[in-house]
Amino acid sequence: MGGAVERKNMTAISKLRALNSLVARSAGVFMRDVGAGLLEVSHNSLALLGLCVVAAAVFAGGRADVRDSIEQQALGWLLARQEAREPVSPVTELAEPDAVARATAVDLNALPRQQKAVVQWLSRRYRVAPEPVGALVQEAWQVGQRTGIEPTLILAVMAIESSFNPFAQSPVGAQGLMQVMTRIHDDKYEAFGGTRAAFDPVTNLRVGALVLKECIARAGSLEAGLRHYVGAATLGEDGGYVVKVLAEQLNLRRVADGKLVAVNTPLPSAASAAAAVAAPAETSTPKPAAEQVALLR
Structure with missing residues (x-):
């Protein structure tokens, strides 16, 4: 089994x-x-x-x-x-191709001969780049035509006031290229977006030209208007301000006329400056700020 x-x-x-x-x-x-x-x-x-x-x-x-x-x-x-x-470079990260649009500068070759001569002289005299000065000279000629103020006078005030420093500020609060008292003339800056536009060179030039026009019209003469502009209308002495402005305007006129003027030319005496830069008085009543700003737009 x-x-x-x-x-x-x-x-x-x-x-x-x-x-x-x-x-x-x-x-x-x-x-x-x-x-x-x-x-x-x-x-x-x-x-x-x-x-x-x-x-x-x-x-x-x-x-x-x-x-x-x-x-x-x-x-x-x-x-x-x-x-x-490859790692991204800092230049690539910060690049902004349209930034040139913000620059206050022009091609000097695009300027008329008269303006180009003024630009080159101011650039050497005040040791600033010619391209931004070219934009200011060009603007001074355009504003001068609209306001009836000689462009050389606008540039002379700018030179004496700030030496072409767009960020200049005085102890009493005058700001920008033409040292406009921003808090007093804030109404004029409204058409340009506000008082911070005082540090935009072109806007400061335009507002300064309007203020200068008002001062000349109120005072009745160029010299008196300049004393009003600098805040010395009620003072017996302006510290030589009027003489300096008129002397610099004389230099700029001569440069614009094609004459040779040394960049280190000293200021002439008060008598010769006043006689050489005689200007007709403006006695018209100043227009409101809004109407004046419209002239420049």
Whole structure:
């Protein structure tokens, strides 16, 4: 009895081993077939890809426009990769291509001969860059035509008041190129966006010209108007202010007329300055600030 059971067990084990061997052989055959199929497919795909590449190269070689396009795209890709690897420079981060629009400067070659001569003389005399001075000279000529004030007088006041420093401020609060008392003439700055425009060179020039025109009209003469402008109307002495302004205007007139004037020319005496820079008195009633500002816009 025991021998029969043992024989049955041995038979079952033999069948199981045979079945395992058969499964193993079948799996091996299946894997070999799959591998061969994948190898065949990959070979065919690579061949097809190669044929596509060759065809594209032949087509591009015969078309100059296509070839150039491919080259440009490849170059752009390479540059983009290079920029991605390189750190961004501070100049690139702070760049503002339109910043030049804020600059108060002009091309000197665009100015008339008379204005260009004045610019070059003022630039050397006051040691400031000619391009921004050129913008101020150009503006002084335009404002002078609108207000009836000689542009050389506007520039002379600017020179004596601030030496062409647009951020100058006096102990009593006069500000900017023409040292306008901002808190007193704040109404004139309303048309330019507010009192901080006092530090915009062009705006300060325009408002200063309006204030100067008012002072001359109120005082009745150029000399008296300048004393009003500097705040010395009720004082017996203006510290030589009027003489300096008139002397500098004389220099600027001579430069504008094409005469040679040394940049270190000292101020002449009060008598010669007053005689050389005589101007007709303006006695008209000053217009309201809003109407005067409209002349300059």
